[in-house]
Amino acid sequence: MKIIVIGENAKEQALGSLLECRGSNEVLVVPGNPxxxxxxxxxxxxxDNYNPEDIFGTLVEFEPDLVILCDEDLIRKGWGDSLSSRGWNVLAPDIxxxxxxxxKPLWAxxxxxxxxxxxxxxxLNTIEEARxxxxxxxxPFVLKEVEGEKRFAIPYNEDEALDLLEEWFGNGHTRVMVSEFKEGRRFNLPVMVYKARVVPLLPYIVMRGIYEHEDDPQAKGMGAVCSARGPISHEHAQEAVxxxxxPFFKVIQKRGVDYNGLLTGEFVLTDHGLVCVNMKPGLSETGAVSYLQLLRxxxxxxxxDLQxxxxxxxxxRPKVAVSVVLAGKDYPQTDSHDAPxxxxxxxEGIINYNHAKVGENGRILTDGGRVxxxxxxxxxxxxxxxxxxxxADAIHCSDLIHRSDIGQDLD
Known part of the structure; x- marks a missing residue:
């Protein structure tokens, strides 16, 4: 089978490796990474004249049996619709x-x-309502800016909450979604969806935050743990599905919306049962590089088959995968560029390039936040x-840091 994966970060590389190793597939990742x-x-x-930066030209010349569109920005720009209309089988949701x-307010x-x-x-539609x-x-509670910059925050005291809301509403007309902060075991579950049929992949736990032993739900992942027999079981995944x-995909299908593609849900296993707290189109970087290593x-x-x-x-595989992110030393305030x-x-290990590039003489250089x-x-x-x-200790760069406690606080 001939497959094109569209994207340039860690998850596309991990997915390409899986497709090449687990099936008799010819795989190209465009625009790709080192x-x-x-x-x-x-x-x-x-x-002829293959250039991974020329995504559409590569599709025309390669004539793939399947196109997997992972780049969320391109999905939001309607690439899935455009490619499907030209006759390609596209694994990606339409716009x-x-x-x-x-x-989020709509699906919630x-x-x-x-x-x-x-x-x-x-x-919350006005600053008066917010106060x-x-x-x-x-x-604590969860704040999400529905309009404008669409920021996200979890204030832990009244002064912090008021300062955030005053700033958000003070920048012009906006609306803010406030939802309860759920205590419990948080986990992510990637799924493959075709209309109302849902196939779960493997649940994983993300460690969020820059500092050791930090658990900051509003930060991006700095590591992930995935296991077929871990603290989040197949039973929890099946319950989420x-x-x-x-039920959700059946409801939106009745409203004329078919979700066809990959999606990642975030759930909290509370004392009163499982609750959905977030969903996003596609796959996350940190988790995907973990669970794709375990898929046979x-x-x-x-x-x-799903279609x-x-x-x-x-x-x-009945094993445990642990991933660690190497990020710029000043992340998330600033990115790192051109550090060798x-x-x-x-x-020894598996390297997935998230924000790195090839410099002169073939040297790998930093080129972003989570590198x-x-x-x-x-x-x-x-x-x-x-x-x-x-x-991690075998990789040397003066401008990269990583957490050394990933997975250590899990039961």
Whole structure:
């Protein structure tokens, strides 16, 4: 099978590697990154004047059996619709479905109205409403700017909440969604969706925040842990699918919206049951590089089986994968650019390039915030944690940092 993966970060590289290893597939990742050049070797005949930056030209010349659109910006710009209209089989939601998932107040309301477990919420339309809310309800709670910059925050005291809301409303007309902050075990679940059929991949736990032993739900992931027999089980994943995702996709299907593609849900396992707190189109960087290392099945075949109504049974390695992000030392305030990255000759591990580039003489350089993601697999959580730290210690760059505690605080 000939497959084009569209994107340039860590998840596209990890997905390309899976597709090449788990099936008899020819894979190209465009525009790609320093780690995706290797996939060109699996192609029997590259298009003439092949240039990975020319995405559309590559599609026309390569004539893929499947296009997997991972770049969320391109999905939001309607690339999925455009490519599908030209006859390609595209694994990506159309722009209508993407906008549905991007509109958190909308899908949360749909869930609420249909008794689907979701964090309770309300809308604040003026600064006066916001001040009154803060007076009446204790922190923490979750704030999401629906318009404008669409910022996200979790204030932990009244003064912090008021300062944030004054700033957000003070910048012009906006609306703010405020939802309850759920206590419990947080986990992400990627799924493959075709209309109202949902196939779960493997749940994973993200460590968020720059500092050791930090758990900041509003920060991007600096590491992830995934296991087929970990603290989040297949049973929890199946519950999320059956009680939340399938009912939701059935409801929006009745409203004329079919979600076809990959999606990642975020859930909290509370004392009172499972609750959905967020959804996003596509796959996340940090988690994808972990669970894709454990998948034994060909994801492309699974997609075709799902479309055709056939049973989809994904097989997973009974091991633990741990990923660690190497980020710029001043991340998230500023990105890192052009700092050379040197690797020990005896380096072991899986490197996925997230924001890195090739400089002169073939040297790998930093080119963003979260630059590299390293992954190791082992029989145990402790073993995978120790191995991935050894991998991180074997990479040298004066402008990169990483957390050394990823996975250590998990039960």
């Amino acid at each position: 780690g995706t050049v290797q996939f060109e070797q699996s192609v029997e005949e590259l298009p 209508k479905a993407c906008h549905m998932i991007d509109d 309301k749909i869930m609420q109205e249909n008794d689907i477990p979701v964090a309770d919420f309300r809308m 009154k809310f803060v007076e009446e309800f204790p922190c 059956e009680r939340i995702m399938v 099945s060909d994801l492309a075949k699974a997609w075709f 055709e109504g056939k049973p989809v049974n994904l097989e997973w 990255i040197v690797m020990d000759e005896d380096f 590299l993601i390293l992954t190791r697999v082992d029989e145990t959580l402790a073993g995978a944690c120790a191995k991935v730290q050894e991998s």
